[in-house]
Amino acid sequence: MILFTVDIYFAGSLIKNHLITDHTLGIALLAVLDALHECLFSNMFVFGIGALAQFVDRLTEWPYYGSLIVKIWLPHEMHSDLVVLIEQALARTSQAHAGHCPAVDEVHKAEASLYFNQLFSGQLTNDEMIGMLALFKESTDNRERAIFSCMIVLLFREFKLFAHFSKRLLKIYAVFLGSLIKNQLLTNHTLDIALQNVLDSLREPADSKMFYLGIRVLVQFVDRVIEWPQYCNRIVQISHVRSSHPELVAFVERGLSRVSQAHGSQSSADDGYYANDIEAEATLHFQQMFSGQLTSDAVIQMLAQFKGSTDNRQQALFQCMIVKLCREYKIYAMYPEKQLKIAAAFLESLTKNKLITHPTVWKICNQALRAVLDELHEMSVPGTVKFDRRT
Structure with missing residues (x-):
């Protein structure tokens, strides 16, 4: 799918002349790369070649991006003049800076945004998205791992903005974030951020969209919540959570009770263990x-x-x-x-x-x-x- 709606050849001139920056630059670069993946000699492929020719001198700024283009063309032994030009540019570029190019990061962010658009528009289901991210997280491909990281960053960056979204979109976002926690795709500091965001949302007024979002996220990973007893205690101490969702609080408290019993006295009655087992x-x-x-x-x-x-x-x-x-x-x-x-x-x-x-x-x-x-x-x-x- 081509992301740019304007003539992609014109996009090459915009890139060459530094007329687009930040995430618009990332989208344009991604659009050119998409075009180069099209069938050989198709209109879009030809447009991609034309656009690339406009800004080929700038490829030294983006070594990783240049290497992706070379990978596309080398197997086909085509456009050898451009390939040689790109390879020479890459050879002159210090590899020490290859992983720190803002424009390449913007390409990854543009791809991450595309996946979010597909999720929110219904083109991707939540299960498909979670499955894809699980693969990306453990991938040996640098690009896929970078996209995973970008999606997590975007996820947290946009969190409070969802207060302005419709409930339908809040539900999609809540299921997605909760599923990330449930399926252990967030770990260490990213997990801490997610859990804190949920807790902050639950502390918002009960009639607010952020509270609605927090409850929806919590439900998705409620089976895991007893892994964090202190976190559970903070949740059940929020008065309007107790009054508005008593069934959820009761669920969490029963989990806490089981944890407490598991760490308690070993002299509990046999029927108590039997009941817990049931x-x-x-x-x-x-x-x-x-x-x-x-x-x-x-x-x-x-x-x-x-x-x-x-x-x-x-x-x-x-x-x-x-x-x-x-x-x-x-x-x-x-x-x-x-x-x-x-x-x-x-x-x-x-x-x-x-x-x-x-x-x-x-x-x-x-x-x-x-x-x-x-x-x-x-x-x-x-x-x-x-x-x-x-x-």
């Missing part, structure tokens, strides 16, 4: 369903078996899973689209198969189903957005 297994089954390891139908069949079982443990598991559903159903409505669809299928089957007979529990299941379906309906509303990088 809840851990119930949690595992839900995690398997939402991660796709178990289908919703498989979980329904398992629950049906547990309900009719004469085994005390299986009966306890059934009761525990239903209790968890009642306690945490409001969290379902804040899941990503893929998990929302799983939740909808599960809740529909749960009532359809008459596994729920208690009127209050049945009512809660229907409330959860309505919330999930409403959320899915909101997500289906089309819309596009551009992720603008402000410098």
